[in-house]
C-alpha cells in the first residue's frame with residue numbers, strides 16, 4: 085500500500101542546481117494563525133550528478149553542536165565544489181530547537197521516537213513522516229548529529245547502528261572509518277523502530293549518527309569533530325572533496341553497546357551522587373553511585389553498581405533522580 089502523502093510543502097526545488105536556503109512549511113492551524121505554518125529551515129546544495137546526502141541536526145532541540153556546525157556549513161559551502169546533492173536540516177524539530185528542549189513544546193513529541201510518523205500525527209510525527217516518505221527515499225546517506233541534551237553528557241563520539249544487512253553495515257562502517265571520530269561506537273542492538281536511524285536503515289541508507297556533547301551546553305570540541313568528520317564523510321561518499329588543510333584524522337577507538345545491561349538506572353527517587361566520572365574504565369560490580377535522601381538524612385544511601393566492565397561514555401548531568409532514570413551507560417572495546 086502506498087504511504088499517505090505528506091502535508092508539508094516547500095518552495096525549494098530539490099532538482100535545481102546551486103544553493104537554496106528556504107523552508108519546509110508545516111501546516112499548523114491555531115487561534116492566533118488559522119492558516120499558519122511552521123517554517124522548518126531547509127538548505128539544498130546541488131551540482132551535477134552524484135549521491136544525495138542528508139545532514140541533519142536539531143532532531144532533539146537541546147543538542148547544539150550539530151546545529152552550529154551545519155549553520156556554518158550552509159553559509160560557507162560553494163555549490164561548485166559539490167558533485168551531487170547535499171540536503172541540510174539545521175533544526176529538524178524546529179519548535180524543540182527554538183525552545184531549547186528535547187521534545188516539541190507543541191505536542192511534547194520526541195522526534196527520535198516518532199518514526200516513521202503519520203500525516204495525522206501532531207507536528208512531530210508529521211516531520212518524521214516527511215523524512216520517511218520524501219527525504220530518505222531521495223538519499224544515499226545521512227548523518228544525524230546528536231548530543232546528550234540537557235540531562236546527559238557524552239564523550240564525543242560518532243555512531244552507526246547495525247542493520248541486519250551485512251553489505252549495508254560494511255558500507256556504514258567504511259563511512260564511519262572515513263568520518264574518523266576520536267571514539268566510534270556501534271549500537272549493536274536495534275530495538276526501537278521509532279528512531280530516525282532505524283527509519284533511514286529501512287530505506288537502505290548509510291546512516292551515521294553521534295553524540296557530540298551534552299549538558300544542554302555547546303561543546304567546541306564537538307563542533308570541530310563534526311566539521312572535520314563531515315568533510316571526510318562527504319569526501320568518502322564522492323560528494324565533495326575534503327579541503328587539503330584538514331588535519332589528519334585520528335585513529336578511532338571502536339566501542340559497542342551490546343544490550344541494556346550496559347546501562348545503569350537510579351534505584352530510588354532522591355539525590356544521585358556518582359562514584360565515577362565520564363571517561364572512567366570500570367569493572368562489573370564497581371559502585372556506580374548512591375542515591376541520597378536529603379529529606380530523610382537518617383536513611384542510608386542506596387547504592388547501584390555497574391553490571392558490565394567497560395568505558396563510561398555517558399553520565400546523567402542532573403543531581404535529582406527518579407527511580408528508572410539512566411545515570412550511566414558503558415561501552416566495550418571492539419577491534
Ligand SMILES: [Zn+2]
Nearest residue numbers: 144147230231
Ligand atoms: Zn538526541
